[in-house]
Structure formats: C-alpha cells, structure tokens
Amino acid sequence: MxxxxxxxxxxxxxxxxxxxxxxxxxxxxxxxxxxxxxxxxxxxxxxxxxxxxxxxxxxxxxxxxxxxxxxxxxxxxxxxxxxxxxxxxxxxxxxxxxxxxxxxxxxxxxxxxxxxxxxxxxxxxxxxxxxxxxxxxxxxxxxxxxxxxxxxxxxxxxxxxxxxxxxxxxSVSEPEVPVVIPPSLQSVEELSEAVAGLSTVEEVMKYLEPERWQLDMEELYKPTWHVLGKSFIHNKKARGADLNLLREEVRLYSCTPRNFSVSLREELKRTDAIFWPSCLLVKRCGGNCACCSHRCYDCQCVPARVTKKYHEVLLLKHRGGGRGLQKSLTDVALEHHDECACVCKDDWD
Missing domain, CATH: 2.60.120.290 (Spermadhesin, CUB domain)
Incomplete structure (x- = not known):
C-alpha cells in the first residue's frame, strides 16, 4: 500500500x-x-x-x-x-x-x-x-x-x-563533620588547653556558653555584699579588663629580667580546676643575679624578701553529675621575690 x-x-x-x-x-x-x-x-x-x-x-x-x-x-x-x-x-x-x-x-x-x-x-x-x-x-x-x-x-x-x-x-560527598564535644563534657586537661589559647575573658565566656555568655558575664561581675551588722556595704567588681590585662602582661613581659610566668594549676597544685589566665607574671630570683666577680666560681641568686600577692582570676570547675561548669572569680596568692641576694662561693671557700 x-x-x-x-x-x-x-x-x-x-x-x-x-x-x-x-x-x-x-x-x-x-x-x-x-x-x-x-x-x-x-x-x-x-x-x-x-x-x-x-x-x-x-x-x-x-x-x-x-x-x-x-x-x-x-x-x-x-x-x-x-x-x-x-x-x-x-x-x-x-x-x-x-x-x-x-x-x-x-x-x-x-x-x-x-x-x-x-x-x-x-x-x-x-x-x-x-x-x-x-x-x-x-x-x-x-x-x-x-x-x-x-x-x-x-x-x-x-x-x-x-x-x-x-x-x-x-552524589555530593558530604565532608566529615568533626564531632564537637561541648565544653561542659570536656576533660579538665582538654578544657584547660582550649581556654588557654583564648585572648580575652569575653572569648572564654563565649566559648563556654555561646547562647548565654552575656548573662554569664553579668553574673560573674555582680556586686558582692559584705554583711556588717544591719548595714550592707556594696563593692562592685571591675569588669574583665583586669583579667585581660593580666594575660597581656604575661605575653609581653614573661621573658624580661626577674619576670617569670607561672602556670597556676602547677603552682597551686590544682588538678580539679581551670584558671584563666592560665599563667600569671611573678617576680622570682634566679640565675646568678649578675653578681659574680672574678673570684667567684659558683653564684646563686636567692630571694632576700618574699611577699605574697593576690591576683583575681577566673576559676572554672565541673559541677557534679554533669551539670555544666561553675564559673566564678577567685583570688589566688602567689609568692613574689621583692629582693634578691647573691650567694657566692669563691676560691677561698
């Protein structure tokens, strides 16, 4: 067809x-x-x-x-x-x-x-x-x-x-997202290392509580009340600038003569707590004090006057039962060597 x-x-x-x-x-x-x-x-x-x-x-x-x-x-x-x-x-x-x-x-x-x-x-x-x-x-x-x-x-x-x-x-291969452990569940060592790398107290509080760090700052610097009979004396703490200044001093002056930065956890022998700043600047005698003469063969710089000075720092501790972190300001006492003396062994000794 x-x-x-x-x-x-x-x-x-x-x-x-x-x-x-x-x-x-x-x-x-x-x-x-x-x-x-x-x-x-x-x-x-x-x-x-x-x-x-x-x-x-x-x-x-x-x-x-x-x-x-x-x-x-x-x-x-x-x-x-x-x-x-x-x-x-x-x-x-x-x-x-x-x-x-x-x-x-x-x-x-x-x-x-x-x-x-x-x-x-x-x-x-x-x-x-x-x-x-x-x-x-x-x-x-x-x-x-x-x-x-x-x-x-x-x-x-x-x-x-x-x-x-x-x-x-x-298919789009999704990048592996690292498991982020919240600060409240980190070990003391892990949290101490993470906090030590932060530059300001505001950064520390943001790291610990991103959603409510500003409220925590207010709580941290709330006025303290001292009871004396029936009168109340109000003493408002300074804001975080003092803590930030302490950390900056460690960064700037830790290598200058007679200035040493000490780890608070090691100095205070505290393994249950975290401090920020983690290190503070103190005056310590050390070396030979540049006092050795030509007759000395063994010189030591030793403290002649020691005082204790108090430094206000941020203290972090795990609450029991996994209930988060306790955050507070506390005073720590550190030894400062105000005067040093030279102990010398010469050829006559």
Whole structure:
C-alpha cells in the first residue's frame, strides 16, 4: 500500500455500572503504542494505574515521564506512579518541561489533579503541583531513588499535563563533620588547653556558653555584699579588663629580667580546676643575679624578701553529675621575690 500509515493510538474505555444505587466508573487503558516524550522523540516511561503499585525505572541516562497524551488533554480517573532508581553512588535530577498545566487548585491546595514528587530515602514529599500559573522548579534527590505520582479525578481534565525529564547526578560527598564535644563534657586537661589559647575573658565566656555568655558575664561581675551588722556595704567588681590585662602582661613581659610566668594549676597544685589566665607574671630570683666577680666560681641568686600577692582570676570547675561548669572569680596568692641576694662561693671557700 502506498498510502501513509496511520499511527497507532491510545484508547480509553470507560465502563459504568451501578451497585446498590451507587454509580461507579472504572477507567481501562488499552495501550497499543507508547507515546513519545515531551518532544516528538525521546525515551518515555509509562506508569501504572494502581496506586498500590509502581513502575520501576532504572536511571542510567536521560529519560522522561509525563502525563498520558502530553501535551494534549490527559484522561480522567488516572493514577500513575513511577519509582526512579539510580546506582548507589548517584542522585537523580528532575526538570519540568515549560509546558505545564493541571486542574487548578482549590483554596491554594492541589486536591484533585496533581503531580507529586517524593524522596523515599527520607520518606519526605518534595512537592505537589497543579494549576498552570508557574512551572515547578527543578529538584535533585538526596539519595539514589525518587518517586513521582500523578493523580487525576473524574472531573475537568486539563492540558497540556506535565512532562518531567530525569538524569543521573553524581552524589555530593558530604565532608566529615568533626564531632564537637561541648565544653561542659570536656576533660579538665582538654578544657584547660582550649581556654588557654583564648585572648580575652569575653572569648572564654563565649566559648563556654555561646547562647548565654552575656548573662554569664553579668553574673560573674555582680556586686558582692559584705554583711556588717544591719548595714550592707556594696563593692562592685571591675569588669574583665583586669583579667585581660593580666594575660597581656604575661605575653609581653614573661621573658624580661626577674619576670617569670607561672602556670597556676602547677603552682597551686590544682588538678580539679581551670584558671584563666592560665599563667600569671611573678617576680622570682634566679640565675646568678649578675653578681659574680672574678673570684667567684659558683653564684646563686636567692630571694632576700618574699611577699605574697593576690591576683583575681577566673576559676572554672565541673559541677557534679554533669551539670555544666561553675564559673566564678577567685583570688589566688602567689609568692613574689621583692629582693634578691647573691650567694657566692669563691676560691677561698
């Protein structure tokens, strides 16, 4: 025959029957030809008409799924479900064709005809769309699977329906996030090392309690009350500038003559507490005091006058039962060598 071949078509058979006075309509699809995709060529996948089943599609390259008869009017009473499955190390990219139109929503909700995308990996609905006001944005699955569901009711089919192109997408390897142990759960040694590297008392409080550090600062510097009979004497503590100055002095002057920086935990032999600043500057006699003469062969610089001086520092301690950290200002007494003497052994000794 020299005539033009008549293309095969898709037929819809509607059967109506009555049961106990109720009318029910069942739609049967007689598929004699697979309709092409969004354009006149391409790979298209048919779904199934049973909401309890789904068409499994292996995503190894580009493809598409669309409503029946796209871009013409889709049939009524239709349920199509596709599950797209890529390899474990791949995700799936979805892109909607610009020609999009389903039955309009009611009160802003897609109740009747709609297309829905679900991420079965996390059991979450990525979106549900209907109407024709705007084309849905593209979506990428988080895992290697994605489910597309199309539903139309028995009334008012629309056109052109929808068409979704899919393609494999390499998985994005998420960087390993280091496990951050909150300060309240760190050991004394770990917390002491972390706090020692901070420059100001404000930084320390932010590190310990990021959400409420300002409240903790207020608590730290609340006025102290001394009770003398029936009178109350109010003595307000200075703000954190004094603590910051102590730490800065250690940084600037610890290597100058007779100035030594001492670790408070070691000096006070406290293994249960953390101090900030962790080191303080003290005057100590040491070396030979530059007092050796040509007759001396062994000179020592020893303290001639020792005084104790008090320094206000921040004290941190773990509360019992994992109830966080106790933060308070405390005075520590350190020995200072105000005067030094030279002890010399000469050749006559």
């Amino acid at each position: 020299g005539g033009k071949a008549v293309p095969e078509a898709e037929f819809i058979l509607l059967v109506e029957f009555r049961l106990s006075g109720q009318r029910q309509t069942i739609t049967f699809f007689c598929l004699s030809k697979v309709t092409l995709g969004c354009s006149e060529s391409g790979k298209m996948e048919k779904g199934v008409q049973d909401s309890q089943q789904e068409k499994i599609i292996t995503v190894s390259g580009e493809g598409m799924v669309h409503s029946p008869d796209f871009p013409n009017t889709y049939p009524r009473n239709t349920v199509l479900v596709w599950r797209l499955v890529a390899t474990d190390n791949m995700r799936i990219q979805l892109t909607f064709d610009e020609r999009f139109g389903l039955e309009d929503p009611e009160d802003g909700i897609c109740k009747y005809d709609f297309v829905e995308i679900e991420d079965p990996t996390e059991n979450t609905i990525l979106g549900r769309w209907c109407g024709s006001q705007s084309v849905p944005a593209g979506h990428a699955s988080k895992g290697s699977q994605i489910r597309i569901r199309f539903i139309s009711d028995e009334y008012f089919p629309s056109e052109p329906g929808f068409c979704i192109r899919y393609s494999p997408l390499p």
